[in-house]
Amino acid sequence: MARVAQVLAAGGVVVYPSDTVYGIGAVISSRKAADKIRYIKGRDYDKPLSILVRDLPMASRYGYITPPASRYLPGPYTVLVVKKPLVKEWISRNELVGIRWPNFWFTRELMHNVVEPIVTTSANLSGYPPNYSINELLKQLGEQAKLIDLIVDAGVLLRRPSSTIINLASGTSAVSFKR
Numbered sequence: 001m002a003r004v005a006q007v008l009a010a011g012g013v014v015v016y017p018s019d020t021v022y023g024i025g026a027v028i029s030s031r032k033a034a035d036k037i038r039y040i041k042g043r044d045y046d047k048p049l050s051i052l053v054r055d056l057p058m059a060s061r062y063g064y065i066t067p068p069a070s071r072y073l074p075g076p077y078t079v080l081v082v083k084k085p086l087v088k089e090w091i092s093r094n095e096l097v098g099i100r101w102p103n104f105w106f107t108r109e110l111m112h113n114v115v116e117p118i119v120t121t122s123a124n125l126s127g128y129p130p131n132y133s134i135n136e137l138l139k140q141l142g143e144q145a146k147l148i149d150l151i152v153d154a155g156v157l158l159r160r161p162s163s164t165i166i167n168l169a170s171g172t173s174a175v176s177f178k179r
Helices: 002-009 031-041 056-062 105-111 134-147
Strands: 014-016 023-027 050-052 077-082 096-100 118-122 164-167 176-178
Touching: 002 014, 002 023, 014 105, 023 031, 031 118, 031 134, 056 096
Parallel strands: 050 096, 077 164
Antiparallel strands: 014 023, 023 118, 050 118, 077 096, 164 176
């Protein structure tokens, strides 16, 4: 865990296991690493990244967390909330931000070993299925995988869907949908 925290603190990109699928992330303060994530995935720069947090107080620094969030966090969800000014344009270009607080031993431990939140998304090529093993991930990413600074291999994850996105922002029409 110390090595993962060290790579992240140095502005590196890490693939890690979560309660749903393998994720890819970097510290929130590194735009260069966030751009690298998008490049590795072939992800459109207009598509937002989510923010991985350790608890609701951390989440509240980046988004307006409403009481319903406690029904979903921690868990296999990404809650969409109105973002606060601390969220840079390169993380989310619209008024919303996705907050992710998985209820999974690895991400809990990781978030207690890093100082700041992590910008994150699923570790797969954009438009392709999520990865449940590092072998799948390496095969899918091909040469792009060489750009990842550290991969945490937790074996084959249980086949669960990617996190369910729950829209908790008032005044918006979507209620919930899958990624």
